[in-house]
Amino acid sequence: MASLSFLSSYLILLSASFGVLAKGQLDPCFYDKVCPQALPTIKSIVEDAIKQEARMGASLLRLHFHDCFVNGCDGSILLDDTPAFTGEKNAAPNINSVRGFEVIDRIKSAVDSVCGGYVVSCADIVAVAARDSVVALGGPSYKVQLGRRDARTASQAAANNSIPAPTFDFARLLSNFESHGLSMQDLVLLSGAHTLGFARCTTFRGRLYNESCTLDSSLATSLKSICPLQTGVGDNNLSPLDGTPAKFDTVYYDWLLQRKGLLHSDQQLYKGDGSGSDGLVKYYSQNAGAFWEDFGSAMLRMGALSPLTGSNGEIRMNCRTVN
DSSP states (O other), X not given: OHHHHXXXXXXXXXXXXXXXXXXXXXXXXXXXTTOTTHHHHHHHHHHHHHHHOTHHHHHHHHHHHHHHTXXXXXSGGGOOOOSSOOOSTTSTTTTTTOXXXXXXXXXXXXXXXXXXXXXXOHHHHHHHHHHHHHHHTTOOOOOOOBOOBBOSOOOHHHHHHHSOOTTOOHHHHHHHHHHTTOOHHHHHHHHGGGGBOEEEHHHHHHHHHHOGGGSOHHHHHHHHTTSOSSTTXXXXXXXXXXXXXXXXXXXXXXXXXXXXXXXXHHHTTOOSSSOTTHHHHHHHHHOHHHHHHHXXXXXXXXXXXXXXXXXXXXXXXXXXXXX
């Protein structure tokens, strides 16, 4: 009887939201009528997860980025491999790196419960969790556009080809972002998410031992104590991406000006010769308010990459599997 009641509630809610779904448009108020408790529920669980582990905020933010850059913001990164497709979790940019899946599972279960059915997509949960993580760690809020639906497939090959690597130089970074319809300003702003979190030794070893001319010597000395030259030794040891890895601020940009960018791709944003994005890095380093406002706008542009709406895709019952 309980399962029948749940299904009945789901059908009622689905009918109530059909008018919005049919328009195929994202809307920050998408769930206001069909499930007003959805967003507060997501916020509460994100805040609890970050209280338990501050690093989780950066992980949830990164999850959204890695989802959107592979065939759009469709929750495909959450899918486990099946006989029908090899998913994105074990792609080179994600394996032993992307995390937060258990938090998304917790959110999905709680949201389905308060909504009385399968109303909120996994793709939307990822987008909202990213915003709530930024806010929980002291950053700006912004109105997430909602109404995405979930992909029925995923592609490891697409993930390998679409997510920019920490070894990319500036030209390749910019080309990657432009291929997604994003600008150089978006590149600098979204890279600013590295104001949060940590990176593994394996992602910065090459820079540490081969780029002494563009890496602060005192930082290099400290990094060598946790990241040995030998591949396979200490690969998963962590170092913060800036000096305040649990606080959303502009220290990331300050570090770039000081040649302290941890990743090769980070320091490529500031070369100190006035080229490329040097001016933008200086600007956001000196104007926290502008970074706050512009970061939210860049997140919205990224969040609008090729969403599934209307009758496309589905609302998954389990974020890890298709229905």
